[in-house]
Amino acid sequence: MAELTMLEAITLALREELARDPSVVLIGEDIGRKGGVFGATRGLQREFGELRVMDAAIAEVGIAGMAIGAACAGLRPVAEFQFADYILPAFDQIVNEAATLSYRSNGAYACPVVFRAPCGAGVHGGLYHSQSVETFFVHVPGLKVVVPSNPTDARGLLKSAIRDDNPVVFLEHKGSYRRERGEVPAGDVTEPLGRARVVREGSDVSVVTYGVGVRWAREAAASLEAEGVSAEIVDLRTVHPFDREAVARSVTKTSRAVVVHEANKTLGAGAEVAAFLAEELFEALDAPVARVAAKDSHVPYALAQETAIVPGVADVVAAVRQVVGF
Amino acid sequence: MAELTMLEAITLALREELARDPSVVLIGEDIGRKGGVFGATRGLQREFGELRVMDAAIAEVGIAGMAIGAACAGLRPVAEFQFADYILPAFDQIVNEAATLSYRSNGAYACPVVFRAPCGAGVHGGLYHSQSVETFFVHVPGLKVVVPSNPTDARGLLKSAIRDDNPVVFLEHKGSYRRERGEVPAGDVTEPLGRARVVREGSDVSVVTYGVGVRWAREAAASLEAEGVSAEIVDLRTVHPFDREAVARSVTKTSRAVVVHEANKTLGAGAEVAAFLAEELFEALDAPVARVAAKDSHVPYALAQETAIVPGVADVVAAVRQVVGF
């Protein structure tokens, strides 16, 4: 099939699932006539109608609640939050309502809802168009959190998320929307939730990451290669529950680990990976687990300051050097 | 001064600050005529009037927002959420509004608001009267998170939180309200935010904890003493930003660490402590960092099941034995 950007792959996944299953519906602000502020839903309202691709009022609690209630009545809604920063008003609905439905009904009710949101910085959007919010959902039992790093995964994981009977928070790095392009397989191909993928084999250090961090890791690994450092890259893909076996397998092999994400460091998702390694792989580790993350700050608008807060390739290279040189 | 329960110490702190500073106000559901569902504000509306001790409508977003706006106009509000489980509707106001105000106004506006809530399980309240929510706030720059373990700290820390110019999430374990009693010093005594306290000296292992975990740690340490194991207990008191120096000092001394809290394990506050130790004290550690926490679940109502999810003294003892025996 043709080469697609990650954004096009997401639109494709939504169109395919809408066409495949009449119970799939979309709801979100500006997703209809405008096709979404990033264009992820472009053309879908014309194709599937305004009831199945609903232009929502600015009411995130209601958007999440409508999706949850519709799921209780047999639909499989995909709710789009215009920016991950604006998923926070719906936090209570996602955490106290969606995440608990199966458990509190003793398994009688499923909650097949996908909560999609563009996340991440690097597009110069300031405090409210740059956030990484995965931590808030990774702590919550009953939720799944997915962050794709490339078009094939974005399409395959989104299709799986829509078909999953559990609430899934699906975070798409807006910086990857057009930058990430690649061949997307023909046919109804899905990618499994909960499975990491080793996107680069290596022997000296395991770089555990997801989303935009995968690109940083790839670029870092390429330049480290020149220094004779062989880095293995584990793309978690599903950040919660994450693939502990895959991470353990890689770190057992390399005995060194660097955890990379764009979210703030303190209690970022990397803290769980590092704590897991410190707890379960203590003897396998030949060096401290390093974390590459944002510098515990809100993301400022001014370019020089944004750059000072958000990590990148150079930080990954530095962390790997430090861990390998330990 | 007389011996007080933790609940009485909190009421005392609120009364003292209301009397001391006319800009201090309280807002919350049932805090006036009823004096709060746990009685933390009993008598205060009669003493200070219904404008300064406001019985709020059931509107947590509005309660948090009213407090933030009042702070912008010169008040020092203390907002009570009836249960920590019900602070989640206000998550956006606390994270996107309160936590960012100083930063986004370039230091021009302070946000002196305390967000109080009774947290924790063990009172047989089911999914919505048992939650530990600290993780959600520990990941957020600009917020402070305080969890007292005893009456003296509860009073002293709450007074400091009210006088602090930053938003403070103040979580009170409802199981400690009446169980924890102790002498509270006379006079206007405060306790500093951001400082941990070694509540028990020991040489073999550092138990890093806060809130109700401190009681579990004390009881565990007492029985471990009999086995010849000397446990040091570090009460973080302020969970965010936490006292890294104090934790490092203790673990450097004991070279073993067990992190204890009631919150769920995955990305609980203990994950950051463990990751910090794995990163910064790698060489000092003689054993893996163990975590004692809830078993990644919602808290069920049925007693047998609640007990199966929430940790306790026995879990701390087991974790210490394992770490010391490593």
Place this chain on the structure above:
Amino acid sequence: MLRDWYRTMALARAVDELMWVVGAQGKAHFILTSRGHEAAQVASAAALRPGHDYVFTYYRSMAAALQLGVTPEQIFLSVLAKKDDPFAGGRQLPNHFSIPALRLVSGSSSVATHLPHASGAGWAARVKGEDFVAVAYFGDGATAKGEFHEALTFAGIWKLPVIFFCENNGLAISVPVHLESPAPIWKKAEGYGMPGVRVDGGDPAAVHSAMAAAVAHARSGEGPTLIEAEVVRLVAHSNADDQSVYRSAAELAAAQALDPVRRVRESLLSAGVAEGSIVEWEREAKARAEAALAAAEAAPDPEASDARRHLYFGDG
């Protein structure tokens, strides 16, 4: 019809009174009650098609649940947090009604969070082209929450088949309704472009006709309705609450004077129903409640080993 309703109300009252006894005995930890709301709940639920219409109840909806087909046995299994509690397997507080076959949807304990869920179910009806309606039951205090606003906003914009049924008992735990809403609740409807109706919640006939009209309106595609039923709370908010702190004896007496069970009983008498048969129905109700409790007490408790079951749907 009024006779059947009365029998359900009497059953709800008998179960309710027994619940408090069980609570006082320490056999149940948490007690929630519908006492004073029975007429409004039974007569409104009687206008629905059980198993066809989606119903989102709240912790006070026990009488509505009985009318919709929930049994006293099931209620006591939840009160005692038993393994076979059909609503939650003992995970939830009592009276969080959930039975898929009745399209009774599990609710959390959070006030008003289920209102947008009802709007979502209404959306599903329109997407599927089916004629079920969705109903949300909630209290006066719930009307202050953003969820109330956003739920009615979506329902009003898209003319969704939803009935928002507010049981106004004048209190949110201790907070009086004038500190919860700055205006009469039924008047909020106009701001959402939907009909708003206020009825005497102690008058089953009035409640039923208001609800039947709203259901017909919704089923025929004309959109949502907000109904405010004026009811009384005859006891404390829950067994954890001491209402004497904030409610005067006079207030309580005034509420007692409006006890819907007694009011309906009197109208039956004045309608010529023989007191003997009423007393017989009441005896039956009590007997049924006691038998239900006995059955539930004999049932097994949940197993600790199942504590994490169903965290994810279909995981066991």
Place this chain on the structure above:
Amino acid sequence: MLRDWYRTMALARAVDELMWVVGAQGKAHFILTSRGHEAAQVASAAALRPGHDYVFTYYRSMAAALQLGVTPEQIFLSVLAKKDDPFAGGRQLPNHFSIPALRLVSGSSSVATHLPHASGAGWAARVKGEDFVAVAYFGDGATAKGEFHEALTFAGIWKLPVIFFCENNGLAISVPVHLESPAPIWKKAEGYGMPGVRVDGGDPAAVHSAMAAAVAHARSGEGPTLIEAEVVRLVAHSNADDQSVYRSAAELAAAQALDPVRRVRESLLSAGVAEGSIVEWEREAKARAEAALAAAEAAPDPEASDARRHLYFGDG
């Protein structure tokens, strides 16, 4: 009075047009606009006491900000995210107005979250026994959010001195107002027990008298008011938006026909003001905007080393 308002409107328009040029040149990344809202903003802000009343603006409030005492220099410092941007030191998107001396309170970029803040400031006025009022400016789309409901609920219950000023331009980015609110916005006021007023946002005199009445009402302790000003959005939502996708040429032409700057200009002419002086004011406005831009361009950028400053108040 109308003359002064027109001069401020012309200044706002000049700054606005220059902002878009700067954006097109790539010197500024993000452009937000008040074009079409100027009359409503200037005439309403003119009814306030700057530095005494608390004002919670939104990203479209540039004309109101100018009326309240913000300067074009300050605006361009924020547009260019300069170190001396008085609102945010370059941390925030442009036009997030914040100046303590003017009691202009920093806002986030989230829709409607500042409405409860205005209610909170109104609460502070009552606690302190001072006679300042609080104003929240927001759009039609903001009225769907729970914050709108909870803010008006608290203000209504406690009769807080707050004015909720809604600038209804018929759009929330691409979503038309009939998909944002099921009823006319001003009609929502009754559900909160407060007066609701609708005014022609292109008629400064009408806006000013409505606002002056609301301010007097609030200052004298009679409580809040909801004002809906009908305005037009003359350009795209922001420079990131392509409105041609969802807005027809006819729609745009209809909006242009209601351009408040031209409307006020015409009424000045018909009131006998010499065109020459109007042209002179417009020239001054352009010159002032250009001088402000030049000054801002010469100003220093924020330092990377300050990126984490003020995360906590008073930390440096």
